[in-house]
Amino acid sequence: MEMHQVRYFLAVAEELNFTRASERCNVTQPSLSRAIKLLEEELGGLLFRRERDSTHLTDLGALVRPHLQSVYDHSKLAKHLSQEFVTKWPLKLGIMSTISPDEIVDLVANIRTRHPEVELRLCDANAKDLRARLLAGDLEVAIYALPGEAPDERIHSIPLFREQMVLAVHRDHRLAKTGAFPVQEMNGESYIHRMNCEFAGYADEILAQKGVTCKPVYWSERDDWTLAMIAAGLGFGFMPANSVKHPCVVGLPVVEPEFWRQVSLVSVRGRRYSPGVGSLVREAMRKTWFGKQPKLVKDSEGELAPAGIGEAAA
Template sequence: MELRRLKYFLAVAEELHFGRAAVRLKIAQPPLSRQISALEAEIGAQLFDRSRSQIRLTQAGTVLESHARFLIDRLDAVYRETRLVGEGGAGRLRVAFVGSASHGVLPTLIKSYRSHFPNVELALSAMNNAELHRALIQREIDVAVARPELRDEELRRELLAREKLVLAIPDNSELAGLSEIRFAELSNQTFVLYPRRPRPSYADVVLDICRKEGFEPAALELAQDYQTAISLVSVGVGISVVPESVSRTTRPGVFFREYIGHNPGTALTIHARRDNQAAQVMNFLDVTRKFVRLK
């Protein structure tokens, strides 16, 4: 059964007049009459009682009208939903990010995206850079927020933010009371670095700062992720070097301090596969570009 014939049938059923239905459908009356006759032949039942003065639905026509209207309404809904998903206004977007990103501009970016595309289901998860790269390549996620970036020609990238580094210090450390801290004078400290593996990683960025300041840390404590590292700092295991945005969130047992010395800073970068042209991904990248321009 052709969908077009069902739509023609409903127009005639609503108008109860072939001429008016033809005008509404923007076709000539004879072809409309032929289509209705063909539909009756296909079904094997008369759908309209025809007379010179009036046409009426038969009992069979009344049954078909009820079911046809339901089918057309459902199909229209399917078309609308499919179109919305295809345009990126619905569907699902999987976003993963490094743990420290949750303290900076990322939450605001996520809110901005949600405000533009409230019907898209967002699946959010935290991963380190190595996990982000693997998950993107294996298509387990759609968007990765890395620090500072993932180096792979298969990935497109958008810079989200740059920021300087600061020290995370236990609140009972003698360093917490100093008016200024020189990085070169931290050689006797235990450095809490992350991640433990794989390497090279952000931990090596901090070790490079130490070398540029002329020393190797007295001791290292390697944590697997940022959250564990900050927890170790809070209980006095050692100090850490973290993005400045982390200092905007109060953490019991931890003071954040700027330092004097080499500060290469760090960045947050949005990544997606180049061959992933899904509208949800393209829209997220577009929101990111607009967000960066406005902030």
Template sequence: MDLRHLRYFLAVAEAKHFGRAAERLNIVPPALSMQIKNLEDELGGPLFIRTSRSVELTEAGRLLQVEAQRILDQADYARQTVQRSLRGETGRVRIGFAGNAVLSGKLTDDLRAFRARFPQAELIASEVSPLAQADAILAGQLDIGYTPDHGKLHIPALRCEKIGIWNRVVALAADHLLASQARLTVAMLAGEPLIFYDTHGADKALYTSLTALLGRAPDIAHCSSSSLSVLALAAAGQGIALVPEPLMNISVPGVVYRPLDAPALAANLMLISRRKENNGAVDAFLTMASQSERPR
């Protein structure tokens, strides 16, 4: 007995006629009669009382009618549930993000768009340092990361896509001598103590590019793990920070921002995930985030 037998049985029970049921099922009446006969043989008794003009359910047939409908309804529910999961309409997506993903509007736009399209899917978003995102994704603790590019991303197990790029600006204390300048150059930064996120990690690309432009290694005064702590150190006069332009949206007492003429130091935003992914909701989010407009 399989689902096909039950569908055939219910069609005959509803039509009370083999010919009409066969027409509805798009099969010939003898084939339908054979399938019902096989079902009756398997169950051990008749399911219909056959006459020359119609068929009626036996007591056993009436019992099977209830159970067969219940089984087919459950099978249809299971099919739809799995299909919704495969399409990404249900399930859970765990996202880690760095500060510029929020301040640029890219992350919030993606979250809103996904929620509008897949309201039954669960979204969990939390701030995670750039260096920790890749490890968390590979360990199964996160599904997707929004992070600046850094050395830990370029491994075979990770899928990486650039989804944003911005100029850098200089964040410095309002009473710093350079604050009086309307626009800064890299040459003006020579000898200035700098505040980095991480000299040889999250800001490794910035460190390398800045070294090339200065002709020597920059003076790293402090390393910090978050955007707010970087800006707090700048406000305290502990150094100056080269931050992505979206951070200008953060108003910190004592901090001013100045444009920097250095396109080579541009900051980017990467969308990262596992290269082999079997979660339909995660795949749906990645597709949507990749296709949405990329901020510049």
């Protein structure tokens, strides 16, 4: 059964006239009649009763009409959806949940303005979950940082920005006006643990080497809750500098040693990408992240970083 046969049958069933149906379908009447005859042979009986002045559906024609109508409607819907899909470029992008939303909203707005064909599908999670989902193919690209992790040959990274980690304390904290928070001063302080912090494990080892012990008194998945607890004087938080946005909280750079995170746009080497990835790369490199534009750097293979994704997306 061919789709054009179904279309011709439905036209005749509605018009009840072979001439008008052929005109409606933009086909000659003999071609339409042959198509109907082949359909009748396939279905095993006459579909129309043709009389001198009129045409009527047979019982078989009336029986199959709603089913063929459904086939035709679903075929049109499938075609419409496929056309819509190819004109839109769905792009699954994972965002580390500890990145300031303002920066991501700015990136999304730029993509929407300059690349309306890209349909961003965003999700947020901690860095390790994003990496796992990226490698599994659930995400095309992700933006995250994993301090202290060994290089992974499967992954290609484009550096976007560096951000210093700070100790967020109540504005009346004893060190609030010193301008910095030495690691040694953290010893014995009440600590509000950010469960999605990408430094978990890595920073703990460094603190242990310094003989510093911090006791978690609260655990939080959300930075706004962490800030609210710090503002209430319940403890300190270890946070990215640009996340400390609360009138009662001060962010003090951690020193001796300092902690920085390198946030990158990450993809999987050798994977075939949708065209939307190239648009994302261009906008991510054009954008200013916390006042600075990303710099083109060479990766381990001597390629400029954006080329690693841009070429795969082409």
